[in-house]
Amino acid sequence: MTTRKQRRAQRERQRAERQRQRTERENTGRVVAFFVWSAVLGVIWAITLGVLTGTNLLIGSVVGFAVLIIGWRDRSTDFAASRIGIRKLATLTGFLAYFVWALLLSNLRMALYAIGPRSLLRPGIVGVPLGDMTDVELTSLANTITLTPGTLTVDISSDRRTIYVHVMDARDPERIRHEIKHGFERRIKDIFR
Amino acid sequence: MLPEILEKTSLVIGVGFCLLAGIGIVRMPDVYTRNQASAKAGTLGVAFVIAAVAFRFQDPITTLESLLIILFLFLTAPIASHLITRAAYNLGVPQADAAIVDDMRPDHTARTHTTDDQSDRADSP
Numbered sequence: 001m002t003t004r005k006q007r008r009a010q011r012e013r014q015r016a017e018r019q020r021q022r023t024e025r026e027n028t029g030r031v032v033a034f035f036v037w038s039a040v041l042g043v044i045w046a047i048t049l050g051v052l053t054g055t056n057l058l059i060g061s062v063v064g065f066a067v068l069i070i071g072w073r074d075r076s077t078d079f080a081a082s083r084i085g086i087r088k089l090a091t092l093t094g095f096l097a098y099f100v101w102a103l104l105l106s107n108l109r110m111a112l113y114a115i116g117p118r119s120l121l122r123p124g125i126v127g128v129p130l131g132d133m134t135d136v137e138l139t140s141l142a143n144t145i146t147l148t149p150g151t152l153t154v155d156i157s158s159d160r161r162t163i164y165v166h167v168m169d170a171r172d173p174e175r176i177r178h179e180i181k182h183g184f185e186r187r188i189k190d191i192f193r
Numbered sequence: 194m195l196p197e198i199l200e201k202t203s204l205v206i207g208v209g210f211c212l213l214a215g216i217g218i219v220r221m222p223d224v225y226t227r228n229q230a231s232a233k234a235g236t237l238g239v240a241f242v243i244a245a246v247a248f249r250f251q252d253p254i255t256t257l258e259s260l261l262i263i264l265f266l267f268l269t270a271p272i273a274s275h276l277i278t279r280a281a282y283n284l285g286v287p288q289a290d291a292a293i294v295d296d297m298r299p300d301h302t303a304r305t306h307t308t309d310d311q312s313d314r315a316d317s318p
Binding site for chain 2: 124
């Protein structure tokens, strides 16, 4: 009897210890992420100034750190919380490639509308239902839509469940809904999660 | 040699897209379609011109700066055209006759009516 009780107590102690270690690791990870991110922002700052000196890198990092502290309060702007791993970088690269492709395609299509006969135009405003998205994800989605195939974000419904998109060719609203839902929404969620 | 070809090519492509944006603005029938033309072709056109600058100077700092400019361009340009479109819709600017769908109308009517009701209540003694 006693041995079983002791064993259970020991197991619980071990679990608590593991939990503590995990939290500690996560906290260390966050501190490291803060410094890595401010270093990255420092480099961007120096590039913007066009002079890559130690002083500029330092100033940029300090400013970047301040920005991270401001963003830290709100979950949706807490960039230090987002882990950057190889998998994430691959997702991001995939998204960028997809985005550039869609951008070129949309511009060629716009060229057709700009030069071609007016009868090609069948514009309209289509509502696209969305899943649960954070503010940052919604903003990215809205921006991406505006820059790609014949679509432009007009508004988001007050319950945040529908995004209204102006399209150049509204003859097939279902196809547009499908494209946004499975092309961009999924990809953007992959990046931010 | 190759950088020079890249430079000239992207310059021509960029200017071409800007020209298309201009033609689009003149030829499109309403605010929304015009905005589409300028939002996309304009942004991509300027991006190509900046890329041409990077190919011209060929030093790392200029290239990185160009990349940053393109990045910020792509982050900010859609917001401006989104706001113009939204403002136009809220002011009641109609779509062209060619338009075939408007899913936003019911939601918009619901919203404006709520505000009307509230202002009525505020005005009534």
